Amino acid sequence: MRYETVIGLEVHVELATESKIFCSCSAKFGGEQNDHVCPACCGMPGMLPVVNKHVVDLGMTAGMMLNCDINRTTTFDKKSYYYPDLPCSYQTTQWFAPVAVNGLVDIETSKGKKSIRIKQIHMEEDAGKLVHDDWTDTSLVDFNRTSVPLIEIVSQPDLSSAEEVIAYLERLRSLLRFAKVSDCRMEQGSMRCDVNLSVRPEGSDKLGVRTEMKNMNSLTAITRAIEYEVARHIDAIENGTEELVQETRRWDDVKGKSYAMRNKETAGDYRYFPDPNIMPVVIDDAWYNGIKASLPEFPEIKRARYIDELGLTEYDADLLTASRAFCDCFEAAYEVCGSAKEVANWLISDCMNILNRKQMTVDELKLDGKTLGELIKLCMDGKVNRGNAKKILMEMFDSETPIDPAAYAEANGFIVSNDTGKMDEVIKAAVAADPKAVADFKGGKEKALLAIFGKCMKELKGNCDPQKLREALLKHIDSL
Amino acid sequence: MKLYLAKNENVTSPAVVLDDMILTSDLPTTGGSMMLDNYMSLFGADIIEKLTKAGYAIAGKANVGEFGIDLVGETSYYGAVTDDKGNLSSASAELVKSGDVLAAIGLDVNGAGRRAAAMNGLVYVKPTYGTVSRYGTIPAACSGETVSVSAKTVSDCKAVLASIVGHDDKDGTSLPEEKCELVKTSAASLKKVAVIKSLTKDIDADTAAKLDAVKASLTAAGVTVEEIDCDVLAYAKTAWGILMCAELCNNVSRYDGVKYGHRSENYKTIGELYTNSRTEAFGELTKTAILYGSETLSDDNYMPVYDKSLRIRRVIIEAFASLHAEYDAVIIPASSKAAYTEADINANKYISFDEALYTAPASISGLPSVVAGGVQLIGKAFSENTLFEAAKIIEEGK
Numbered sequence: 001m002r003y004e005t006v007i008g009l010e011v012h013v014e015l016a017t018e019s020k021i022f023c024s025c026s027a028k029f030g031g032e033q034n035d036h037v038c039p040a041c042c043g044m045p046g047m048l049p050v051v052n053k054h055v056v057d058l059g060m061t062a063g064m065m066l067n068c069d070i071n072r073t074t075t076f077d078k079k080s081y082y083y084p085d086l087p088c089s090y091q092t093t094q095w096f097a098p099v100a101v102n103g104l105v106d107i108e109t110s111k112g113k114k115s116i117r118i119k120q121i122h123m124e125e126d127a128g129k130l131v132h133d134d135w136t137d138t139s140l141v142d143f144n145r146t147s148v149p150l151i152e153i154v155s156q157p158d159l160s161s162a163e164e165v166i167a168y169l170e171r172l173r174s175l176l177r178f179a180k181v182s183d184c185r186m187e188q189g190s191m192r193c194d195v196n197l198s199v200r201p202e203g204s205d206k207l208g209v210r211t212e213m214k215n216m217n218s219l220t221a222i223t224r225a226i227e228y229e230v231a232r233h234i235d236a237i238e239n240g241t242e243e244l245v246q247e248t249r250r251w252d253d254v255k256g257k258s259y260a261m262r263n264k265e266t267a268g269d270y271r272y273f274p275d276p277n278i279m280p281v282v283i284d285d286a287w288y289n290g291i292k293a294s295l296p297e298f299p300e301i302k303r304a305r306y307i308d309e310l311g312l313t314e315y316d317a318d319l320l321t322a323s324r325a326f327c328d329c330f331e332a333a334y335e336v337c338g339s340a341k342e343v344a345n346w347l348i349s350d351c352m353n354i355l356n357r358k359q360m361t362v363d364e365l366k367l368d369g370k371t372l373g374e375l376i377k378l379c380m381d382g383k384v385n386r387g388n389a390k391k392i393l394m395e396m397f398d399s400e401t402p403i404d405p406a407a408y409a410e411a412n413g414f415i416v417s418n419d420t421g422k423m424d425e426v427i428k429a430a431v432a433a434d435p436k437a438v439a440d441f442k443g444g445k446e447k448a449l450l451a452i453f454g455k456c457m458k459e460l461k462g463n464c465d466p467q468k469l470r471e472a473l474l475k476h477i478d479s480l
Numbered sequence: 481m482k483l484y485l486a487k488n489e490n491v492t493s494p495a496v497v498l499d500d501m502i503l504t505s506d507l508p509t510t511g512g513s514m515m516l517d518n519y520m521s522l523f524g525a526d527i528i529e530k531l532t533k534a535g536y537a538i539a540g541k542a543n544v545g546e547f548g549i550d551l552v553g554e555t556s557y558y559g560a561v562t563d564d565k566g567n568l569s570s571a572s573a574e575l576v577k578s579g580d581v582l583a584a585i586g587l588d589v590n591g592a593g594r595r596a597a598a599m600n601g602l603v604y605v606k607p608t609y610g611t612v613s614r615y616g617t618i619p620a621a622c623s624g625e626t627v628s629v630s631a632k633t634v635s636d637c638k639a640v641l642a643s644i645v646g647h648d649d650k651d652g653t654s655l656p657e658e659k660c661e662l663v664k665t666s667a668a669s670l671k672k673v674a675v676i677k678s679l680t681k682d683i684d685a686d687t688a689a690k691l692d693a694v695k696a697s698l699t700a701a702g703v704t705v706e707e708i709d710c711d712v713l714a715y716a717k718t719a720w721g722i723l724m725c726a727e728l729c730n731n732v733s734r735y736d737g738v739k740y741g742h743r744s745e746n747y748k749t750i751g752e753l754y755t756n757s758r759t760e761a762f763g764e765l766t767k768t769a770i771l772y773g774s775e776t777l778s779d780d781n782y783m784p785v786y787d788k789s790l791r792i793r794r795v796i797i798e799a800f801a802s803l804h805a806e807y808d809a810v811i812i813p814a815s816s817k818a819a820y821t822e823a824d825i826n827a828n829k830y831i832s833f834d835e836a837l838y839t840a841p842a843s844i845s846g847l848p849s850v851v852a853g854g855v856q857l858i859g860k861a862f863s864e865n866t867l868f869e870a871a872k873i874i875e876e877g878k
């Protein structure tokens with residue numbers, strides 16, 4: 001018999017806010033344990049939640065990027081359960097009126113295109129972290145991540161293979177990073193997902209027994225886990241190896257197996273009810289339209305525009321549109337210097353090289369696009385040669401303060417000189433000093449002139465237009 | 481008998497006492513619970529700064545029933561408070577009555593302060609919900625609980641309230657400043673009041689006598705007093721009981737023995753740590769409320785019980801709105817009996833829920849309530865000045 005797999009995903013994404021959802025503690029990753037805590041986020045009585053507006057901005061942005069309807073009145077609710085990493089023993093989340101509902105995300109796999117329906121996106125707070133101390137055999141709790149804002153993106157059970165799941169997750173990551181909703185770093189846990197999976201005979205309209213694997217945070221582990229679970233389900237159905245029960249399972253990526261978690265931990269009546277301390281958030285037209293206007297172009301639309309309108313190659317367009325930071329820088333620089341091809345070259349070769357050397361990712365590019373455009377323009381106008389322009393670029397990466405390329409070139413003697421008298425003098429001296437090279441050149445060895453050319457360049461400290469130098473050199477030799 | 485759970489030395493005059501539901505950073509705050517015995521907060525309530533700025537000294541912390549959900553003052557871990565005749569009273573009312581302090585600030589969760597003020601002949605105000613910051617108060621039933629003031633005279637009560645009213649960014653339910661200002665500035669308008677007959681059927685002779693005296697004073701001052709029925713207000717008792725217990729259950733779930741507060745010495749697993757710490761540290765009424773509240777929020781009961789209570793809240797608010805369209809104040813008793821004894825509690829452990837028949841209408845609606853002459857006057861939002869004017873007439877008529 002042939003089987004089909006039915007998968008729904010719950011994807012948690014940590015929002016890129018400076019502070020936590022209900023207090024002013026830093027929401028940054030890292031820090032010493034319990035460094036980013038205050039009475040509010042470690043559950044002391046008397047603190048009241050005040051919603052960080054930026055969280056709602058990002059919740060709406062995510063909703064719009066995933067083609068959702070936005071609930072113009074959205075409310076927060078409390079979800080109760082006891083766990084030591086949850087300081088209030090309740091999590092503030094959205095149950096009755098989540099910020100966004102009914103979305104659609106397009107994915108593409110080897111089997112073609114498909115649309116995945118989004119049930120809802122809700123905003124909520126993260127929990128802390130338990131750290132086990134083996135030496136004293138005690139558990140300690142770190143509240144740094146407590147109340148860091150999250151959105152949970154709940155899909156309909158529209159996915160049917162590991163390949164589709166990966167395509168969906170990569171699509172979410174690309175859209176959310178583009179819209180600066182989150183950095184979506186799975187390895188840091190800022191994007192993680194719960195996989196709900198069941199298997200049924202192909203064509204059947206009845207769903208099979210569903211199991212859930214929680215907190216998956218690597219694409220390879222997700223693929224392996226799905227493949228393992230599907231095989232386990234089919235084995236159970238066909239061979240009766242075990243009785244499938246609806247349960248939560250934990251994936252052990254080292255052993256390559258999933259394990260049932262104790263039912264007690266997972267069965268839950270969470271006693272949701274509206275949080276009386278948080279007034280309903282009403283999204284008026286001005287707020288809604290402001291977010292709508294701030295949405296970025298989708299990456300594939302940018303890519304098409306870069307190719308069709310700006311004449312970039314597919315290769316260049318792919319590289320640039322992999323990162324919002326690169327696109328922003330590219331577009332700002334293009335605005336200033338007017339050459340898409342030049343900007344693409346500078347970004348893809350020079351900037352990428354510098355990032356690699358600094359072991360930074362493309363998303364960490366902080367270069368100001370307008371400044372880059374000014375530098376490229378200086379270069380295109382022949383005012384600074386490329387070698388010196390690269391030195392200026394390096395300085396733009398290293399400097400703490402903004403660099404004005406023209407002023408910097410001026411101050412460091414990088415401006416190409418128009419003093420032809422000086423150039424002629426240098427050429428005369430260099431030619432006179434190397435008669436053998438001149439003779440070789442005249443004898444047909446083109447390359448013999450390179451040594452003299454280099455010497456002139458060095459003498460001029462690079463501040464000349466190489467083309468003009470070459471012409472002047474040839475003219476001088478001709479005249480001999 | 482403990483009136484003060486903590487006391488400041490060398491207190492200057494005028495001084496106020498804070499119910500131990502209000503957090504202080506220099507004195508422990510217990511909420512009347514063993515769970516928070518000796519608990520030191522890292523911060524104090526917003527109102528403390530406002531009181532200090534207005535020149536009031538903080539005398540100390542008054543004993544309260546556990547988490548303020550009781551009505552008769554019998555549930556404090558530190559013992560019940562009685563008056564000189566042996567009737568159950570409240571610590572803050574005793575301190576105000578004896579002149580030890582000018583006023584007492586409390587957190588009105590279920591109306592215990594109103595009941596005590598009525599019994600002791602004090603003036604008490606529970607202002608419009610959202611006009612005094614709840615930042616730094618121990619949360620019990622956040623959708624209705626309100627910082628309140630009691631004093632011997634109307635003018636003291638009014639002055640202390642004026643000093644703490646105002647918007648606070650740290651409280652998401654705090655109303656905008658211009659709304660809060662209305663509590664102090666809106667003009668009094670007292671022409672016609674209504675006594676709700678349907679809520680006077682079960683009151684004792686003492687309470688009935690107080691009600692008659694109040695009616696007489698108001699009539700003598702030219703205010704029209706009418707008697708009407710409004711049956712729907714009686715539903716507030718059960719609905720508020722459900723909302724209050726559900727919210728309390730959720731709010732006290734943070735006391736798990738892990739981070740602060742009482743931790744049992746008897747545990748091996750995290751489950752035992754939770755269960756034993758909470759079993760040892762919570763009193764019986766709190767446990768009752770937790771179980772009741774937890775049940776009302778369960779999957780099966782949410783819609784037919786909890787959600788229904790939220791709908792009843794809206795019905796009560798609408799009923800008050802139509803009453804206030806015609807009457808400047810609605811008069812109801814603050815309790816069925818003028819005084820309770822330990823024997824009453826022993827006969828009915830759930831008196832705090834039953835007696836809420838009189839206090840719940842103002843709690844669930846968030847409307848301002850003033851106690852004077854042993855009865856309760858409920859006005860529309862921001863009509864505190866009208867209620868104080870009635871209280872002044874009652875005060876002078878004595």
Ligand SMILES: [Zn+2]
Pocket residue numbers: 020023024025036037038039040041042
């Ligand atoms: Zn915090």
